[in-house]
Amino acid sequence: MSTILYYITGHGFGHAVRSSQVIEHLTEEYGHKVVIRTSAPRWLFTRPTHGSITFEHEEVDSGLRQNDSLTTDIAGSLEYFSWWEANLTPNVKAELENIDRIMPDVIVCDIAPTGVEAGLRAGLPVVVVANFLWDWILEGYVDESPMFAPIAKKLTSIYSKAQMILRTGLNGGMSRYENIFDIPLIARKSSGTKKEIRDDLDIAHDKIFALISLGGHGLERFYHDLDRRITVAELFTIGEKADNRQKIKVFGRDAAAHEDLVMASDLVIGKLGYGLCSEIISASRGILYTPRVDFVEYNVLAKETEEYVATIKVSQDTFLKGSLDDIIIKLLEMKPPDKTPELNGAEVAARMIDQQYLRGRK
Template identity: 30%
Template sequence: MPFPKVVYYISGHGYGHAVRSIQIINELIKLGCKVIIKTTTPVFLFKEGLSRPVEILFEGFDVGLEQIDNIRFDLEKTKKSVIKLLASAEERIRKEQKFFSDQGISGIVCDIPFIPLAAAGRLGLPSVGISNFSWDWIYAHYGKWDPEWYSLSEAIRGYYREGDLLLRLPFYGKMEAFRRIEDIPLVTRRSEKEKDRIRLALDLPQDRKIGLVGFSQVELHDQGAKKIEQLSSEYLFLIRPPLNLESNIFRKVEGGEFSFIDLVCAADLVITKAGYGIVADCLSHGTPMIYSDRGEFPEYPILVEGIKSHLSCCYMPKEDLYSGNWESYLERLSSQPRIQPEIRTDGAQVAARRILEWMEIRKGP
């Protein structure tokens, strides 16, 4: 199939969907695909990660969760947004079908919006979902508190059923809506720079451990930063915008020569939430992790099992994260031997090849 044209739909919930999608898109580009991205994820992630510029259309096709910050979310606000999205689903399906026709689209990939899968399915256009969870499974979890979530979940499941193929990532939840499921290895990224060179170029101290605070937004309590600052003789913590923490123990590293994945490579440890993107980043470099909880999010316990199986790690309750009570967790992590993960990380290459194979199969003779 000469130079297929693919629309790649990416959830705007967090950065993990985009980070892994970028790796697959880079592989699709290598294989001769023209890719159009539709997402609400901030553009800087694509500028930083894509091997070459592609067309990006700022348009969202799922809600995810309405976040208060990187850890907390507003479930009632999320439900209202999901109801609104479902009310517009059929109209948006027709709009996407016209887009496919006008643009001469060969097939679509979704991580993991449901509306485009239905749009492609009804046209007989090849479609591939890629994820470790689907939103019907996430939302059904909240039905035990509010039964309306069950009906919303079932409506979403119906749209997922219209997709062709799911490439299922490791650390997955129940994804029963998909008619055909194939497992693929972890999709991740690696720094192309050496750890020592990064640390030297950033003029990082050799007599202190280097931590990376892997949040884009976290609000420390009034005395939190002062408590953390008491650790300054032993630690220096790197942060990236838009996170802004005022203390000499934090050093802000702007974009430019060094990307976020370079900082993961350079760090002795990462403090973060248990999200798929940062877990994959740490797994690809063997970087130890202190992780905090995410409230009632059903992906969380599955990711925690993956973290415990493959990384040096310890858990920090979010109350201690916000209050700056970090010392005991840092000591606990330091007492552990560093584990070198043994897990396949070539999922991007596997996924890209399978996407093109599937489009060729569905195209027929």
């Protein structure tokens, strides 16, 4: 049995969700042991089996600071990345001690740069799994805050030394790298059909249901006056525990998986992010969303997602304050594009890591 040390940024949910899919294949299909170091919530890693996964809850990369799911705290983000650069040497030293303790055969990072640098200094093969890297994101703020520029350059120098960058679908800003290997989209797939999931969760079959999915940072502004703003559909979401809020049915995380709620829905109302976009593509569900103007990844996600599912973009004012009934009806009437991407990126990533660096060992 080989050991993989997997560093995962705590920014948002999408990085952890797709990492959990790769980890599932590495452990269950190839029989490897995986040690996860991340500040992402433990519940995002849903399928540990046979004691092959060890979870160490540590801050290894928090990425951008956000005020909520639609707004970046640019000043706070600059403060964090400035701290990251100033403390890179001691933080790498600390991770080298963890590497000595864990004794991995390979390092995998999504997209934590400290883990990349520590792995390189330990003389281990380093694989990055990503649809974007932090250098590209920070470059989007240089006009407003030029101090981001040297930090972005430092990040580029680190990522460029990894043995492989496995670039998934829905990607952007990575053409500068020569160590790129393209893989399909990584997507969680529902455990059943729409009918089966609704039966299991006691969701009526004769009503229209919309899933509210607003990401890990929340968006309290969205819920204001929702009873008036949405009347043509029943609403559900997922949370810490089962609850009812206004007209929204809340499924506890122990009762329903997010990808199953996507499948059970007729449409999704949410914030574009890698995890959600990959799941609605997998389930072929349309989405009503609003733009996030201060995050360059948004443009890529919006453009590519609309190639595979029905989408309607509305202004933030409409999304947060206006009636959404007519827009929901329009979305339900839209014919989705006749195009489906490959969704086996997790399987491909695990196979490449195993064959390239672990040589099929168990």
